[in-house]
Amino acid sequence: MELRVLAYFLAVVDAKNISRAARQLHVSQPTVSRQLQALEDELGVPLFERGSREIQLTSDGLYLANQARQITALVDKTLTNIHQTKTISGTVLIGCGESQMMGTVAQSINTLKHEHPGVQINLFSTDGNTAVERLQAGIFDFAIVMTPMMDHRYNFIRLPGASRWGLLLPKSSPLARQKSISAEQLTNIDLIAPQQKGIDELFENWLGHSTDQFHIISTYNLLYNASILVSAGVGAALCLDNIINTNHTALTFVPLIPTLQSMASLVWLKGRPLSDAASAFLNQLQAAVS
Template sequence: MELRLLVTFEKVATVLSFTRAAAELAYAQSSVTAQIRSLEASLGTELFDRLGSRIRLTEAGERLLPYARQIIALADEARTAVAEAEEPAGTVTVGTMESLTSYRLPALLELFHHRYPKVRLALRPTLGDETRQALRRGTYDIGFLMEAESEHEGLESEVLTEEPLVLVAAPTHPLVGRDGLTTAELAAGQLVGPEPGCAYRDLFEAELRTAAGPDERPVFLEFGTIEATKSGVAAGLGVALLPRVTVARELAGGTLAELAWRPSFTLFTQLAWRRGKRLPAHVRLFVEQSRRLVREQSGQPAA
């Protein structure tokens, strides 16, 4: 079995799309199809079921996938072992989330674009559990997490910084300037937030439920992005709990106001990768630069 065929198979098996795999591998779709057929012919079995415009792994494909990933990882390690002194090169597939991509990572992306042009960063927007699962499967090399826990089964993780949260409202909101604001009052009021699955949204909702009582469920006006959430809050649609880094500009400019309330939980921005995985040089470089830049942004010395 040729390594390039296994690389193509692993990519198709991960994204379950010949078209998307071709785009990510920079191949023509016909080349991807031909390589999969060649691998199937060499193994004497079909690896994918073709279901109209969709595909799925056959039982044989499911059995091959973990071996393909092991072979690819070993090949990467071999290349790293003999080429560590060369200019960093390779792809880093990164699971991340909007609050980090938009507000923590621009400096990191700019650094790699200009200083390490041979390192390609492939960002995958996913939330906590989906990111962790992708890291365990080997679909992602690195994942950014913003969670209360810092230990994750099957993963190595490193806390980069504590991520302060702030409750914000429009400057004209009646709760602005109020002292002694209670969680029960918030639970009974108008709430705005990102979609469920976001760690701080879920923890905030759990805290509100505890204060509201077992028969009450806080109602959120849900927006798909942080920018949309901020716009809804600024328009007077309710209050929202968001990472301070995402609203620093609006608080400084007076378009949003901070309320006198603090959550009982603390979140940490973290880097994670699969436990036991030897990170290639270009992935280690990404970890080192992420650590340095995020900690600099937070006013902490790099470890």
């Protein structure tokens, strides 16, 4: 499977029409059609639904399109990092879970831009699970996660600071007038809970028993949309403090008691060589936390 053929395939997917894709690629329509047919023959599955005016993908076609985008993105990033000048340049992609400890990372990026203006740091906001998956796939250079990475496959740097767990509530809720929420109260509340791996274990250790008593009515991977559910009265979001700015809003954050905190780490895969740009960022962050 050639990268050129994947580029033809993605062009057709985006244009939804072989003729339009051929014009954008500056090749003939028969050339594109032959390449797509050869790709289907190679894979042994149909990639397109025939018979409609616009291209429609089969389930295998949808899967290939998603994989092809990741492959071409990885190739583009690799070529950018290889084709450097004598000064350090290139792109670094960091998958970020929501964390107030991002402040240290931001300060490091600010310092780095003055020392190595040819380095571009790209942040991709997502949940910790997806960040780690894309780190493993080679799409991300680094990931920032809240749960401890006690895994021999990863190196990590613990970021300074910690965040409290609590509930994001409407200010109109009776619980909003409390200074804290107890474990007993937590089991009697409609909860919007984070999807991240390790959360159940974290709260089971805090509770001293299973989280089966939690009444979870919805889950989330990023808190912004969950905050909209809270505003609509769906439930209370179990979350970390200082992710949502509640100033001048109808929401408030109430911490849990006893206090439960999480820390954040920057992680990267052991044994995978880093580009000069990624190494420059890592050196800057290590200097900031030492």
